[in-house]
Amino acid sequence: MPRQRLAPGEWGKITVTETGPGKFTASTYVRDEDGERRKASRSGVSAEDARRNLQRHLKVRTTPLSDSVVNDRTTLAELFELWLASKSNLKRQSQHQYRQAWKRNGAKKLGALRIRELPTSRAERHLAAVAARSASNAKTLRVVLVGMFAMAVRFDVVAVNPIRETSRAPGKRSKVRALTPAEFAQVRRAVREFRDQERRNGPKPGRQLPEFVDVLVSTGCRPNEILSLRWSDVDLLADPPTMTVSGTMVDHGAIEGEALHRQDERKGDAPDHTVILPRLAVEALTTLFGSAADPDAPVFTNRDGGWMSLANLRRSLRAALPEELRWVTPRSFRPTVATVVRDHLSPADAQAQLSHAKLATTERHYLERKTVGPDARTALDRYAEGK
Template sequence: MPRQRMAPGMWGKITVRCEGGMYIAMARVRDCDGQRRKAERNGASEEAARTALLAHLRERTAPVVGTLVTERTTLGELFDTYISSARVSEQSRDQYTNVWNLHGRKQIGALRVREFPASRADALLVGIARERAATAKTLRTVLSGMFKLAVRADVIPTNPVREVDLARATAPTPGLRRGPRALTSSEFATLRAAVVEYARVTVPGRNGPPPGRLLPAFLDLLLATGGRPDEVLALRWCDVDLLADPPTLTLSGTLIDHGRIKGRPLHRQAYRKGGAGDHTLLLPTTAVDSLAALISESGPGGPTPNAPVFANRDGGWMSLANMRRCLREARSEGMEWVKFRSIRPTVATAVRDALGPEHAQAQLSHARLSTTEAHYLERRTTGPDARAALERFAGARE
């Protein structure tokens, strides 16, 4: 009767030999790809070698031909494989590398793929989240992408990072629900008055225009569009059409500040966050007036089409870091909490209150309404006028 063929994952008889005082256990194993291979492990004694081989055989995974990830791959090597093939922007690639080098390479880089279970992933990420929530979120994205490669190579059955819950590390105090905060109309008026006053201040001994000269117009454009600050700063004059009826503006790029990408200076990226397409918006009168004033300051003939709308004194791109510094200096007492990113939820909330949440979503160019509602709309705390309905209900009782 012919010998029965081993099923994938099974192995044959284990033999042990002694060479130079070291015991070597060997067996033939049929891997999950159907190939028969020789597996060996050694030990200080016959029993130690046999035990080591059995442990290896129980967790053995077939090496996939041509794969870059095996059970012996370290997490440091896995990151290098992941980042070289990740389909992300140059800015994200640089950010992922920085976070990994600071919080991953030394901490877990020497571990092999199988030595990083869900419990260890949870301990690492939750520990970071208690101090730096944004950093933990980025590192989780990196680790999740890394272990997807290992799952696809059949080195591990499931992604251990998928089970990590960062929400419990950053959960608000029970009874207090955090949410976006929007400026009221009077708060915005106070902020703009302070910004206009700051824009008039000149620095003794400094040549050129006041450092805050662009701040009022920039604030007006943020409120008029609800755009992200780095997308509004990336505007060129060819993106603005003040002669249209009504006047329009198109957000089509992102300004990348100094140091955001290693080795790259301040520059304009020709696409928006996440690779989103161009977003055209109708301009209210306040924004049109601010843009017209900037045109008048550009001199005879006006600005060239590709020139920045918010140009520095040399005619180049204005750094967002400089604009933030000016805002910090311009804010009046009691307005310290306001940042440029506070304007986006302010616009969303104002549009929602006047036109409904769907219009707020369209203004901010979100793909999903849930994103607008969760992160940009200030929560309503006033109920509708339901008095008549409740009185009718109460009147129906006997």
């Protein structure tokens, strides 16, 4: 009767030979997933030790991929470069962010390890150590490692992604807070007083800060989207007047070696977003329009007429506000607009105003939570009466 052929993944009889003083080698033939029959062996200090080592190896063995770009000899430093190079659709600022995360928290501690030398337990300990210093850094590094090991899985170097089972860095989600009408009035008053203060020398601080705040609170757009506006994006004579966001600003240092510049796509490659402008925004933009000549010129400009950096406006806003309003940043106006639109129209209208693809995003991150229950007196009275 002919010998039955091994199925892919099966191995034959294990034999153990003494190969030296106190050294034994166990070996067998394995039929790998590609159908090829290969010899596998492991050593130990005794025959039983060698046999156990070989059995452990056979349980996790994958088909050797010596000709593959990624194989079991690839180090994590090499894997990172291969993974990042494969992300051709990733924006350059995201690539820079991932490279910095790997350089700061991954390369020195993990880079020399081979792919199979980072099990879940070791990755868990490393991510926990990073999280103890910075939860946000641990979160970014975990994203990088998940992507790297997903690539290793696709090349059959490991069967499962060991990073997916690691704990996510604990992060306290900040409470959504919208400015009340009284607080907003106070903010407007403070930024105007800051701009109009007398100075003996130098340029006036916060030159366009009041108009920036008025447009933010009138639209709910992201601060860097507002700063990317060109006059060709604004139509103040339309009925109703509109503004179309089609890009975003990329600040100094977000991409290594590049200065502040306009990116001609929105966050997440979202489509252009048009909003109808209320009176406050129309008045603010009309004030700025007096110095505009070129339709492709920026709406908000630095002293030289070029693009304005959000860092400069954020610094001016912080300096302008009194202590009790120091929690307000340029990002505070987006949840404020969402909450106002939700309260006067609906959650779906708030989603549309902010241009979110999913209502859940608006509700989770941008709507101030309501804490007033409905008028349920009739129902509860009937229940108490046994009805």
